[in-house]
Amino acid sequence: MAHSHSHQHTSQDTNAKRLLWAFAITALFMVAEVIGGVLSGSLALLADAGHMLTDAAALLVALVAVNFARRPPNARHTFGWLRLTTLAAFVNAIALVVITILIVWEAIQRFYHPQPVAGWAMLIIAFAGLLANIASFWILHRGSEEKNLNVRAAALHVLGDLLGSVGAIIAALVILWTGWTPVDPLLSILVSCLVLRSAWNLLKESVNELLEGAPGAIDIEALKRKLSRSIPEVRNVHHVHIWLVGEKPLLTLHVQVVPPHDHDALLGRIHHFLEQEYQIEHATVQMEYQPCNGPNCDLNEHDHQSHAHHHH
Structure with missing residues (x-):
């Protein structure tokens, strides 16, 4: 027991270390891209910086979460602090949506009033940003053997960001070759769509967890059928509740069994x-020998008719 526990701690520590490194790199280049975007007048760079900001936030949140997850459960928080990670993912997803809206709005303005863009400055900074993303992704990806929502979310962010930097590089090249500046807001909108996609997935997963939703992979009806099929003594399965806390599925159910x-x-x-x-x-399994006949017995049953027949 002690062994497995210490192993868990080392995995938490390496997660924390990787996240810290990725955070440092991302935050540094985010600042570089903001300055570069302002100096070169490139919206695609700013979009990518916005993306990097959410990345840095995601990484910071993941770092905090890893540290909180280390705290043992206590009498008040019987699950420890695992939910904090979910809450963090939720806040992060909302921030992503807000940034996307701002960038798209600015891009639309720029289609009407094109602005000059310094192609070379943009190209150099976008390329440096790409290298920074590759470094962060590589650091994080080595840490994703453990299925940790936050490390995974952070790695996904960085991957989306990589595409963002590629977009900015393409925009810079087009501007250098043809001088057609609207390509800049155009690609900033594309980058924003990428951001929105990762935000949407993150939002869906975290909201489902916060609302005590069942994990998407588990079909409760199938679970009930399989349980009564595999174990002949099980007559009826009801009051099934399943939910997630920090990626760990928890289940409570009642089974009516042959004594x-x-x-x-x-x-x-x-x-x-x-x-x-x-x-x-x-x-948590509650075993009963009598058929269930309280007012809530039909809670998880779809076949009310057949139930009503049993009671008559």
Whole structure:
């Protein structure tokens, strides 16, 4: 037990170290891109800097979250602080949306009033930004063996950012070769769409977790069917609740069973089934010998008709 615990800590530490490095690189280049965007008059660079800002925020949030996740559960926070990471992902997603709206708005203004753009300055800074992104992504990607929502979100951000830098480089080249400046706001809108996509996914996942939604991969009806099929003593499964805390699925359910010879062995088999089939390590199972007949028995049942027949 002690061994597995210490292992978890080392993985947390390497996560934290990687995140810190990626954060330092990203924050540094974000500042460079803002200055570059203002000096060269390039909106694509500013869009990429906006992207990098959200990256830096994502990384910072992930860092804080990793540190909070280390805190052990206590009497008030029985899950530890794992939810904080979800909340952080949620706030970050909203910030992304706001930045996207601002950039697109500015881009539309620029189509009407084209502005001069210094191609060379833009090209050099965009290229440096690309290198910075590659470095951050490489650092983070080595850390994504552990399925950690925040490290994964951060790595995804940086990947989107990479495309943003490529967009800025393309815009700079077009401006240098043809002098057609509207390509700059055009590509800034493309970059913004990338930002929006990652924001939307992040928002969906984090909102689902905050609303105690079931993990997308688990079909509750199928779980009930499979459980009664695999374990013959199980007659009926009801009151199924499943939710996520910091990526860990939790489950509570009631089962009506044929009175077993060995209560604990049957319970053990149910737990084993949940862990094998659904990787649910934390389940609370209430075993009942009588059919369920309270007012909420139909809570998770779709077939009310057949139920009504049983009661008559």
